[in-house]
Amino acid sequence: SQQGEEDPQALSIQEGENATMNCSYKTSINNLQWYRQNSGRGLVHLILIRSNEREKHSGRLRVTLDTSKKSSSLLITASRAADTASYFCATDTNTGNQFYFGTGTSLTVIP
Amino acid sequence: DTGVSQDPRHKITKRGQNVTFRCDPISEHNRLYWYRQTLGQGPEFLTYFQNEAQLEKSRLLSDRFSAERPKGSFSTLEIQRTEQGDSAMYLCASSLGGTKDSNQPQHFGDGTRLSIL
Numbered sequence: 001s002q003q004g005e006e007d008p009q010a011l012s013i014q015e016g017e018n019a020t021m022n023c024s025y026k027t028s029i030n031n032l033q034w035y036r037q038n039s040g041r042g043l044v045h046l047i048l049i050r051s052n053e054r055e056k057h058s059g060r061l062r063v064t065l066d067t068s069k070k071s072s073s074l075l076i077t078a079s080r081a082a083d084t085a086s087y088f089c090a091t092d093t094n095t096g097n098q099f100y101f102g103t104g105t106s107l108t109v110i111p
Numbered sequence: 112d113t114g115v116s117q118d119p120r121h122k123i124t125k126r127g128q129n130v131t132f133r134c135d136p137i138s139e140h141n142r143l144y145w146y147r148q149t150l151g152q153g154p155e156f157l158t159y160f161q162n163e164a165q166l167e168k169s170r171l172l173s174d175r176f177s178a179e180r181p182k183g184s185f186s187t188l189e190i191q192r193t194e195q196g197d198s199a200m201y202l203c204a205s206s207l208g209g210t211k212d213s214n215q216p217q218h219f220g221d222g223t224r225l226s227i228l
Contacts, residue, residue: 004153030213042115042202042219043154050214088153096213097167099144101153 004089004102012108019076021105023089024069032065033090034074037104043088046074081111113137115220117203123226124193131189132223136205143186144217145178146202147171154202160186190225198227 007022023032031050035043049056049065049072056063062075076083086104093100116135124130136143141162146154157176159167162183172178175193180186190197201224204217 033216035217035219040221042221043204043217045216045218048214048216090153090217092213095167097159097161098156098169099213099217100156101146103151104153 004091004100006087006089006102006105008105009103010106010108012110013079015079015081015109015111017079019079019083019107019109021074021087021107023072023074023102025072025089025091025100026070027091028094029067029091030094030096031092032063032072033099034061034063034072035088035090035101037086037088039085046087076107079107079109081109083107083109115203115205115218117201117220117223119223120221121224121226123228125228126193126195128193129189129191130193130225131187132201132203132225134186134188134203134205134220136184136186136203137218138184140205140207140218141183142206142208142215143180144204144206145186145188146204148200148202148222149198157188193225193227195227198225200224 033048034046037043060077065072088104090101118133143160145157148154160180175191178188200222202222204219206215206217208215
């Protein structure tokens with residue numbers, strides 16, 4: 001089974017609102033990554049947070065990581081219609097050579 | 112565009128046929144991954160190469176699946192005696208880094224969509 005699980009499965013918001021999605025995982029990690037996928041396309045890397053980091057920012061993105069709770073959140077501020085996509089978290093294994101993706105959060109931003 | 116490219120983009124074949132997909136990673140990337148993604152799910156790890164060496168294989172990769180990366184450049188994924196359950200998007204990704212080094216983003220291709228009739 002996949003290690004990461006995103007919540008909610010689907011999210012619909014108005015343009016300009018903030019979107020928050022959560023990821024939970026099961027075992028210890030070296031780092032956690034968030035990716036975005038538009039329909040029919042490959043995944044695009046958004047942000048990486050290491051296990052010894054608690055928060056990271058990149059433009060309109062803010063990621064938090066709580067290793068004690070084995071969870072992470074992705075916040076997209078001031079959403080745009082172009083943010084409509086599926087968002088996945090990915091965690092690595094202790095070898096650092098395998099990655100587990102969750103089932104994703106489908107975000108719809110209504111113009 | 113010097114991103115990851117995959118060929119073909121779509122493949123339709125009859126059950127029982129063999130298929131082969133190709134992935135050309137970003138040229139300086141030494142790590143290469145194959146994933147399978149079905150509708151509504153996240154990518155599932157299949158296998159990982161460090162240069163030409165195949166270092167990790169998922170239990171999902173049955174005996175009908177084989178992957179190669181000759182000379183540590185492009186990679187191929189072959190599925191023999193295809194079954195309807197093999198219908199999925201097959202994604203390739205590449206990244207920099209040494210062994211046990213997962214602190215680099217993966218760059219994905221747009222995948223090969225396989226449909227088994």
